[in-house]
Amino acid sequence: MTWETIPQMVLSAADRFGNAEAVVDGAQRLSFIELADRVRRAAGAFAGAGIEKGDRAAIWAPNSVEWIIAAFGLVTAGGVLVPINTRFKAEEAADVVRRSGAQLLLVQQGFLGTQYTGPQGVPVIDLASDFLADGEPVEPTMTGTDIADIIYTSGTTGRPKGVMMNHRQTLRLYSEWCDLADLRQGDRYLIVNPFFHTFGYKAGLISSLIRGATILPVPVFEIERVLELVERERVTMLPGPPTLYHALLDAPDTYDLSSLRAAVTGAADIPVELIRRVKTELPFQSIMTGYGLTEAGTATASRPGDTFEQIATTVGTPCDGVQVRIAEDDEVLVRGYSVMQGYFDDPVATAEAVDAEGWLHTGDLGSLDPDGRLQIIGRKKDMFIVGGFNAYPAEIEAFLLEHPAVAQVAVVGVPDDRLGQVGRAFVVANNPVSEAELIAWSRDRMAGFKAPRSVWFLDELPLNATGKVMKDQLRQLRSLDIEESQ
Known part of the structure; x- marks a missing residue:
């Protein structure tokens, strides 16, 4: 079955799956029929608040049934979804709200003790209020080529850019993802990946509603909570970063995990032994790894029959309708229907990312094996991944340079168990400052995963002939016996 728009797919789930459970969130249990009704009413609420076709609204909140209803209600009203990272500080979130032109900001007040505020002039609505239930049901009127969402991602300049995707490309890609990941009707899908991320929203929510799987949102990853839910709710589908599977392997054997069937993960470097242990020591029958990015969704994926080593050391072969090639400088290029419609309100950055022939320049370095499997060998943009979250050095460096004692700074990713x-x-300092002070200062101003965990002070940064910092030399310093000065 094909749909032109996300709302058509979401609302049709009521007819396709009826009274089966659509969402289980604590004490709340909604059937597909009930979810569709709630989405229609939420759409009416957005329409009543002045949201018209093409208008943006932002959601800055953790995974929950309310997030689901708000997001799909918004797009059903013709609006464009702008998800915001819950780890962002107020200044970071306000920047996204302002530049996206969001007319509303929906939050979950009190989450992790935070009172969420938006930029001046943008109404803030608590998801716990009656807002989502107050509208008169409306039906969608958009087309498949209309923009459905703008998901912000950071680049080497440190300035977050809004990736625009339309309804049709999202539905096509994640219909295939369901097959690749072995997601089945009736599966019980524990979604650890945050909804503000493509993995959580599209490979999670949209895929579940395409296939008819029960969604179990997890607002904060705590392994004990995950284990309890797997046992009590008989979870079958559990994607996540490699750290999730490490935690499962280290968990006490008092929990019944026998319901687990399908695993999905992805990272540049996954130990072969981890994949082997997941397959042999846990109940999973299938494991998929893949390579994706906000600008193109899931571009490659492993296939059934791939070996432990192939699953761990490559990210599989291209999805249907997607081409991958390696440029002369080893950069991974992607072309196909799933490539973004562009960066919102940023034609210059769009032209830099997608060339005249339609190839998206990913900024990642890679190679292809003789069978066409992609291997990621590095990150051209120096991005590193902290517990599943992408961290961009240029953005972190820009924050650190605001500290009065920091004259120069370069940030690199280093291994962490x-x-x-x-x-x-x-850091090259021009005034006395300690490592502890800089780390604490960073944590007050940026998301925790971005804040550096260590600071080394140098008299000067290694520079090349053009004045650029040679980060490869900085990475080598960790293996040298040098003293960390405070």
Whole structure:
């Protein structure tokens, strides 16, 4: 079955799956029929608040049934969804709200003790209020080529850019994703990946409603909570970063995990032994790895029959309708229907990212094996991944340079046993400041995963002939016996 728009697909789930459970969130249990009704009413609420076709609204909140209803209600009203990272501080979120032109900001007040505020002039609505239930049901009127969402991602300049995707490309790609990931009707899908991310929203919510899987949102990753839900709710589908599977393997064997069937993960470097242990020590029958980015969704994926080593060391072959090639400088290029419609209100950045032949320049470095499997060998943009979250050095460096004692700074990712990688800042100071002070200052101003976990002070940064910092030399410093000065 094909749909032109996301609302058509979401609302049709009522007819396709009826009284089966659509969402389980604590004490709240909604059938597909009930979810469709709530979405229609939410659409009416957005329409009543002045949202018209093409208008943007932002959601800055954790995974929950209210997030689901708000997001699909918004797009059903013809609006464009702008999800915001819950780890963002107020200034970071306000920047996204302002530049996206969002007319409303929906939040969950009190989450992790935070009172969420938006920029001046943008109404803030608490998801716990009656707003979503107050509208008169409306029906969608958009087309498949209309923009459905703008998901902001950071680039090497540190300035977040809004990736525009339309309804049709999203539905086509994640219909295929359901097959690749072995997502089935009746599956119980524990969604650890945040809804503000493509993985959580599209490979999570949209895929579940395409296939008829029950959604179980997890607002904060806590392994004990995950284990309890897997056992009590008989979870079958559990995607997540490699750190999730490390945690499952280290968990006490008192929990019944026998319902688990399908795993999906992805990272540049996954130990072969981890994949082997997941397959042999846990109940999973299928494991998929893949390569994706906000600008193109899931571009490649492993296939059934791939070996442990192929699953761990490559990210599979291109999805249907997607081409991948390696440029002369080893950059991974992607072309096809799933490539973004562009960066919102940023034609210059769009032209820099997508060339005249339609190839998206990913900024990642890679190679293709003889069978066409993609291997990611590095990150051209120096991005590193902290517990599943992308961290961009240029953005972190821009924040650190605002500190009066920091004259120069370069940030690199270094290995971490628990999170995979964390940031280390190499600082040239012009006034006395300690490592602890800089880390605390950073945590007050940026999301926790971005804040550096260590600071090394240097007399000067290594520069090349053009004045650029040679970060490869900084990465090598960690293996040298040098003293960390405070």
